Amino acid sequence: MKRTPHLLAIQSHVIFGHAGNSAAVFPMQRVGVNVWPLNTVQFSNHTQYGQWAGEVLAPAQIPLLVEGIAAIGELGNCDAVLSGYLGSAAQGQAILAGVARIKRCNPKALYLCDPVMGHAEKGCIVAPEVSEFLLEEAAVVADIMCPNQLELDSFCGRKAQSLLDCLAMARALLARGPKVVLVKHLAYPGKPEDSFEMLLVTAEGRWHLRRPLLAFPRQPVGVGDLTSGLFLARILLGDSLVAAFEFTAAAVHEVLLETQACASYELQLVRAQDRIAHPRVRFEATPISL
Numbered sequence: 001m002k003r004t005p006h007l008l009a010i011q012s013h014v015i016f017g018h019a020g021n022s023a024a025v026f027p028m029q030r031v032g033v034n035v036w037p038l039n040t041v042q043f044s045n046h047t048q049y050g051q052w053a054g055e056v057l058a059p060a061q062i063p064l065l066v067e068g069i070a071a072i073g074e075l076g077n078c079d080a081v082l083s084g085y086l087g088s089a090a091q092g093q094a095i096l097a098g099v100a101r102i103k104r105c106n107p108k109a110l111y112l113c114d115p116v117m118g119h120a121e122k123g124c125i126v127a128p129e130v131s132e133f134l135l136e137e138a139a140v141v142a143d144i145m146c147p148n149q150l151e152l153d154s155f156c157g158r159k160a161q162s163l164l165d166c167l168a169m170a171r172a173l174l175a176r177g178p179k180v181v182l183v184k185h186l187a188y189p190g191k192p193e194d195s196f197e198m199l200l201v202t203a204e205g206r207w208h209l210r211r212p213l214l215a216f217p218r219q220p221v222g223v224g225d226l227t228s229g230l231f232l233a234r235i236l237l238g239d240s241l242v243a244a245f246e247f248t249a250a251a252v253h254e255v256l257l258e259t260q261a262c263a264s265y266e267l268q269l270v271r272a273q274d275r276i277a278h279p280r281v282r283f284e285a286t287p288i289s290l
């Protein structure tokens with residue numbers, strides 16, 4: 001029987017609704033991965049409501065919790081670490097120490113970093129020193145990075161001028177260390193208005209994927225977290241990068257269709273669970289030749 005992969009997921013938890021681990025854990029479990037959630041914050045709701053209650057986890061807790069897993073002899077079973085929304089830059093440093101600790105037990109373990117940054121225009125609120133940590137430290141260590149366009153712009157210090165320019169920017173990020181860059185959401189002058197586009201870039205190849213842009217009165221939150229989580233889950237389950245990319249696009253689109261049909265602001269993950277596991281739609285990743 002094939003072994004079920006194990007994944008340590010270090011990001012936010014919200015009690016009501018879906019963002020961070022509250023958007024990614026259940027879908028990753030639903031596709032067949034054992035998830036170990038480590039919550040960087042526990043908030044009542046995501047920050048785009050403009051108000052929330054709750055606390056940031058003390059950074060010193062992160063190594064203690066990782067050591068707790070080592071103490072019961074399970075750390076070597078960790079196949080990957082995912083990090084997302086951070087409550088502080090100190091948490092980021094503690095996560096990198098945890099990644100190094102896990103890689104000592106299991107050198108094959110992957111580290112996927114979703115560089116969640118704050119953006120006034122999106123309403124996502126993240127401590128400013130977190131962006132610096134992601135740019136300067138996390139990018140060097142991560143095996144896979146999954147920025148959205150705003151995050152890719154921050155990495156490169158400029159805005160993209162075209163699709164080929166997005167590709168050049170993703171390759172510049174690749175040069176900092178990661179072996180895989182997934183741009184979860186492209187924005188560039190001239191992009192067709194009815195499409196939602198993503199890019200997958202490695203040293204060997206580059207692929208572009210387009211899916212329909214759906215209309216929402218208020219953009220749902222947690223889509224990026226769902227995207228990163230499913231991409232890593234499918235890689236752990238044995239998909240090729242391109243297959244994981246295509247699966248992720250389809251499963252996320254299914255969730256958005258269900259969310260739109262319910263006229264809901266929060267992602268409808270429970271209702272969409274069978275569609276996540278077995279997407280009915282399919283989007284093809286097309287190779288980009290230089």
Ligand SMILES: Nc1ncnc2c1ncn2[C@@H]1O[C@H](COP(=O)(O)OP(=O)(O)O)[C@@H](O)[C@H]1O
Nearest residue numbers: 148184185196212213214219220221223224225
């Ligand atoms: N097919 C789609 N149609 C409309 N909006 C989408 C679609 N897919 C994703 N979105 C929205 O686009 C944005 C995606 O955010 P993105 O920049 O990829 O990453 P993040 O979720 O990490 O901010 C979110 O506001 C999400 O609700």
Ligand SMILES: Cc1ncc(COP(=O)(O)O)c(C=O)c1O
Nearest residue numbers: 012019046047085222223224225
């Ligand atoms: C607590 C929390 N976690 C995570 C996120 C990231 O969500 P997304 O996947 O949309 O980037 C947000 C966005 O506002 C948030 O408030």
Ligand SMILES: [Mg+2]
Nearest residue numbers: 116148224225
């Ligand atoms: Mg995000």
